Amino acid sequence: MKYILFLLLPVFVSAQSSFITQMEYSSQLYKNPRGIGCQHCHGEKGEGRLVAKYIHKKEQKSFQGPQINNLDFAKFYKALNMRKKGMPRYFLTKKEIQALYFYLQSMDKEEVQQ
């Protein structure tokens, strides 16, 4: 009987350590989505981010990622499945898009001040 416990213990321990919460998974996917992390253009919380300012034809321009933590799921999903100007294409699964949405919804919704 003692033997069985001894044999099962490592399985139990490794099952415990491989468990990550939905929040940990979603936050990691947001920062490392098989490509450049969303936070570089949309901010840590999806609040929007000014990426660069530059001069084009003597005009001051800026490149920024819009706020994305205030969209409904349909809009969010659609945006990730079409070509966007200035944004890389990711080819994420529906589950991954849901995880990203979950992450952004749990953030506070303050828009970045620029």
Ligand code: HEC
């Ligand atoms: C290189 C910069 C960049 C990265 C990285 C990036 N985006 Fe974007 N994203 C943009 C820009 C710029 C737009 C606005 C495009 C437009 O107006 O057509 C945008 C638009 C969006 C929109 C639509 C917003 C709206 O109001 O319709 C969503 C949703 C979005 N991005 C989500 C993401 C997610 C999720 C990731 C990571 C998987 C990501 N983006 C990574 C630059 C980026």
